[in-house]
Amino acid sequence: MKITVDQDKCCGAGSCVLAAPDVFDQRDEDGVVVLLDPEPAEHLRAAVREAADVCPTAAIALTERD
Numbered sequence: 001m002k003i004t005v006d007q008d009k010c011c012g013a014g015s016c017v018l019a020a021p022d023v024f025d026q027r028d029e030d031g032v033v034v035l036l037d038p039e040p041a042e043h044l045r046a047a048v049r050e051a052a053d054v055c056p057t058a059a060i061a062l063t064e065r066d
């Protein structure tokens with residue numbers, strides 16, 4: 001799995017950080033998403049899929065091939 005985030009789309013809702021705190025963080029100054037781990041390990045992927053699903057602005061894109 002590969003993750004990309006579009007920081008221009010992100011509205012700083014933080015849903016992704018709640019779903020997958022090992023993979024996503026937010027900038028202190030404005031809450032915009034920071035991608036900590038663009039190629040997450042297997043055990044994190046279900047949480048990453050949930051994060052992408054719950055993101056209100058569809059700022060998280062996933063590529064499922066390894």
Ligand code: SF4
Nearest residue numbers: 010011013014016055
């Ligand atoms: S859930 Fe989406 S909009 Fe919210 S902080 Fe994460 S990437 Fe940004």
